Amino acid sequence: MDYKELLIKSLESDKYYDNTDLRMNRNYNFMLNNKELDQYLRFKEEYKSDLKIETSLLSWNSKKIYLYKSKELESKINDYYNFFKNDNNKEIDKEVLLGILCSELEGTLQIEDVKTTRRQIEDVIKNNNPNNTNDKIIINMLNGFNYISNTKEFNKDTLKELYNILSNGCLDKEDEIKDSYYRNDKVYISNYEGCPVNQINECMDSLFEYINDNLDNKDPYIRLLLPFIAHYYLIYIHPYFDYNGRTARMLQLWIFMLTNNMDVLYLSEAINDNKNDYYKAIENTRNSRNDLTYFITYLINLINLYIVVDKNINEIKNEIESEGESISLNELHYLKRIIINKNIKWFNYKKFNEFEGLDITKQGSLKILNKFENRGFLKSKTNSKNEKVFILNDNILKYEIK
Numbered sequence: 001m002d003y004k005e006l007l008i009k010s011l012e013s014d015k016y017y018d019n020t021d022l023r024m025n026r027n028y029n030f031m032l033n034n035k036e037l038d039q040y041l042r043f044k045e046e047y048k049s050d051l052k053i054e055t056s057l058l059s060w061n062s063k064k065i066y067l068y069k070s071k072e073l074e075s076k077i078n079d080y081y082n083f084f085k086n087d088n089n090k091e092i093d094k095e096v097l098l099g100i101l102c103s104e105l106e107g108t109l110q111i112e113d114v115k116t117t118r119r120q121i122e123d124v125i126k127n128n129n130p131n132n133t134n135d136k137i138i139i140n141m142l143n144g145f146n147y148i149s150n151t152k153e154f155n156k157d158t159l160k161e162l163y164n165i166l167s168n169g170c171l172d173k174e175d176e177i178k179d180s181y182y183r184n185d186k187v188y189i190s191n192y193e194g195c196p197v198n199q200i201n202e203c204m205d206s207l208f209e210y211i212n213d214n215l216d217n218k219d220p221y222i223r224l225l226l227p228f229i230a231h232y233y234l235i236y237i238h239p240y241f242d243y244n245g246r247t248a249r250m251l252q253l254w255i256f257m258l259t260n261n262m263d264v265l266y267l268s269e270a271i272n273d274n275k276n277d278y279y280k281a282i283e284n285t286r287n288s289r290n291d292l293t294y295f296i297t298y299l300i301n302l303i304n305l306y307i308v309v310d311k312n313i314n315e316i317k318n319e320i321e322s323e324g325e326s327i328s329l330n331e332l333h334y335l336k337r338i339i340i341n342k343n344i345k346w347f348n349y350k351k352f353n354e355f356e357g358l359d360i361t362k363q364g365s366l367k368i369l370n371k372f373e374n375r376g377f378l379k380s381k382t383n384s385k386n387e388k389v390f391i392l393n394d395n396i397l398k399y400e401i402k
Contacts, residue, residue: 003043006030011051016070016293018284041289044068053222056213057233058206059290060199065233067225067292076300077224083307105141105268133170140166141250148254154215155208156181159251166250167243175241182239190279192286194238203237215258227255228296232285270306273340277302308399309339315398316377334368335377338392342401346381346389 010017022030023037032040045063057065067073105121121138130136144166151158160181167176177183182201187194195203211230217223231252238244249268271278281298285291313336320327327335334356341347341355349365352358358365369390372378378390 003040004047006040007044007047011068011070013070014072014075016068016072016297018294019287041291044291045289053225055229055292056206056210057229058199058203060195060203062289065229065290065292067296069221070293070297073293073297073300076297076304077221079304080224080300080307081220083304083311105138105145136169140168140170141246143168144250145253148250148257151254152258154211154254154258156204159204159208159247162250162254163240163243163247166246167240171242177240183241185241187238187241189235189238189244195236200237200239204239207233207237211255211258223259225296226259227252228299229292230255231299232282232292232295235282236286236290270302274302305401306340308401309336311399312339312397312401316396331368331372335372338372338378339397339401342392342394346383346391348383348387348389352390 006022015021017028017030019037019041021028022032022040024031045066049068051069052066053069054064054066059065120135124130124135124138125142128139130139144162147162147165151162163177182197182204183194184197186197207230211226214222214226217226231248234248234251235244240247249271277298281295284294288294313332316335317327317332337356338352344351344355347355349362349369352365352369353360366388369378369380369388373380373390377393377396379393380388380390383389
């Protein structure tokens with residue numbers, strides 16, 4: 001087996017082959033056995049190439065933390081930059097920022113199956129009066145967002161402070177970390193083990209050094225990837241007993257802020273809509289001896305989808321306002337969720353409530369949907385069960401959603 005030839009073929013393909021493609025997918029005509037796959041992964045890890053980016057991050061179960069500039073990843077990154085080529089106005093008003101924050105909170109909580117709704121989040125944020133554990137988590141997330149918005153130093157102490165804020169009053173006693181920076185016992189993440197305790201400190205120091213060394217990197221490619229690398233690495237090391245995922249997603253947002261790149265919004269909402277793919281991307285990277293290409297390609301592709309959705313929403317909003325009409329933030333949020341879930345095709349009021357995360361009556365849902373139909377956002381018909389079902393009117397979309 002010529003592993004160099006296989007790697008080059010993967011790099012030049014529209015899809016950077018993962019382990020499933022190489023072992024079980026006849027579409028690519030690969031059927032590597034366990035030994036061959038392991039040899040290929042080790043070859044890929046050691047191979048020297050101009051298309052390879054090797055980080056200085058320490059690994060405890062592989063030789064390197066790295067990625068390749070595959071054709072697939074390069075294409076996604078080019079799409080990302082093209083979205084902003086002609087955007088000169090990126091001002092975000094207070095009301096829109098509240099919507100972004102609510103989206104981020106709602107998404108990251110739902111990723112971890114914390115039951116809440118957008119309305120509950122808005123109420124807790126406005127009143128700052130937590131009534132239960134879920135409300136406390138929301139307040140902690142809000143305080144964490146405020147903390148990273150005002151903290152320009154990323155180091156051992158500031159990350160610990162962020163973790164303390166996010167986990168405040170929500171951890172079981174055995175999961176609390178009081179007199180140290182990191183956990184003092186082993187943890188398991190699904191079928192994987194976290195970093196051995198005696199290596200956590202050294203590995204985390206390599207994260208602080210790597211991020212700070214590259215925050216001002218002149219290569220926009222590297223600066224764009226930093227937040228994703230930090231996100232994966234924190235999950236990989238798993239320095240805490242609990243709240244690693246939540247901290248990793250907030251860390252990603254923090255690094256975006258530190259690189260002055262706030263084009264990426266609604267990321268947790270996006271991940272929540274693709275939760276299985278999110279965990280699969282982590283698995284693909286972990287199972288490939290920490291080849292970050294999989295995780296980063298997944299996130300860039302996801303961000304591109306949401307950028308297109310947001311651009312469509314903004315066009316719809318501007319067109320409505322140009323006609324002297326108005327549309328509320330809640331209505332824009334509902335419409336956005338409909339656009340994101342357009343692959344569902346025809347949906348009834350129950351499915352609408354499900355992907356909107358709403359807990360309202362049939363009458364309340366149909367009131368929203370009928371209003372959207374009257375505005376030309378939706379089309380409807382009566383199905384064989386004699387119920388009214390709806391579908392997005394694609395004519396309202398200026399930008400194609402792939």
